[in-house]
Amino acid sequence: MSERIILEQAANKTVYREGSRIVKEFTASHPMSGVLNEAYIHACVEDAGVPVPRLLGVTPSENGGWSIAMEYVSGKTLKELMDENPDKADEYLEKLVDIQLATGKYRVPNLRNTRQKMIDAIQTLTEIDASTRYELLQRVHGMAQHSKLCHGDLVPSNIVLREDGSYCILDWAHASAGNAGADAAITYLRFSLDRPELAEKYLRLFCRKADMAIQYVQTWMPVVAAQQLTKHREAERELLEKWISVAEYQ
Numbered sequence: 001m002s003e004r005i006i007l008e009q010a011a012n013k014t015v016y017r018e019g020s021r022i023v024k025e026f027t028a029s030h031p032m033s034g035v036l037n038e039a040y041i042h043a044c045v046e047d048a049g050v051p052v053p054r055l056l057g058v059t060p061s062e063n064g065g066w067s068i069a070m071e072y073v074s075g076k077t078l079k080e081l082m083d084e085n086p087d088k089a090d091e092y093l094e095k096l097v098d099i100q101l102a103t104g105k106y107r108v109p110n111l112r113n114t115r116q117k118m119i120d121a122i123q124t125l126t127e128i129d130a131s132t133r134y135e136l137l138q139r140v141h142g143m144a145q146h147s148k149l150c151h152g153d154l155v156p157s158n159i160v161l162r163e164d165g166s167y168c169i170l171d172w173a174h175a176s177a178g179n180a181g182a183d184a185a186i187t188y189l190r191f192s193l194d195r196p197e198l199a200e201k202y203l204r205l206f207c208r209k210a211d212m213a214i215q216y217v218q219t220w221m222p223v224v225a226a227q228q229l230t231k232h233r234e235a236e237r238e239l240l241e242k243w244i245s246v247a248e249y250q
């Protein structure tokens with residue numbers, strides 16, 4: 001039996017490597033439907049031919065929760081590469097944008113629609129008042145219906161680059177089929193929170209390469225900020241609320 005190497009530890013899960021397998025082990029408090037849903041989305045994108053680690057199984061674990069097992073992809077995440085080579089940030093940013101645009105070309109049946117996902121999230125948000133929720137919902141209803149594959153959390157730590165230059169995309173829990181502008185707004189928001197010095201550069205690069213108006217991505221920003229608020233991360237609350245408030249005045 002191979003040694004167990006812990007890669008990531010969070011309140012609701014542990015990600016570890018065991019030889020050629022990666023196991024994402026959730027705690028018993030994490031709903032089984034959430035784990036199966038993540039594995040289901042992973043299976044859908046794998047079936048569609050998206051470069052993802054091969055899914056190996058979903059099993060109950062000793063802690064009373066559920067685990068997803070997948071193939072270990074050898075290489076480094078874009079996050080590791082950015083941390084190791086800050087001078088190459090532009091190159092890695094470009095790689096991330098190219099991967100995001102390539103991902104949007106896939107059509108994956110059976111995924112939830114991005115607009116509907118946003119609508120459902122906004123409707124559950126008790127932290128914001130009814131008229132702000134109304135403004136946000138109006139905004140989503142005004143957006144065109146698309147069906148591009150959106151990862152929903154395309155950040156540097158969710159992309160592995162192999163030595164041969166090929167890549168693999170991880171962590172599919174938040175994927176949907178819909179609007180590339182919404183996906184870009186999420187990535188921009190994550191950069192603003194985690195690596196603010198690259199946020200504006202990312203947004204300009206994405207819009208240039210996608211031939212998309214920055215204003216279109218900006219229209220999504222209060223909506224995706226509201227959706228991110230459903231994750232209840234205290235450290236992010238202030239910035240997210242500031243982004244959401246834009247919806248009240250437009």
Ligand SMILES: Nc1ncnc2c1ncn2[C@@H]1O[C@H](COP(=O)(O)OP(=O)(O)O)[C@@H](O)[C@H]1O
Nearest residue numbers: 007008015022053071072073077157158170171
């Ligand atoms: N299949 C894999 N191959 C290689 N590394 C992986 C794999 N899956 C996860 N990892 C590593 O573990 C980290 C956390 O896994 P991830 O699925 O992104 O969980 P989280 O929801 O905590 O972000 C990743 O950023 C990556 O470094």
Ligand SMILES: [Mg+2]
Nearest residue numbers: 157158170171
């Ligand atoms: Mg991740």
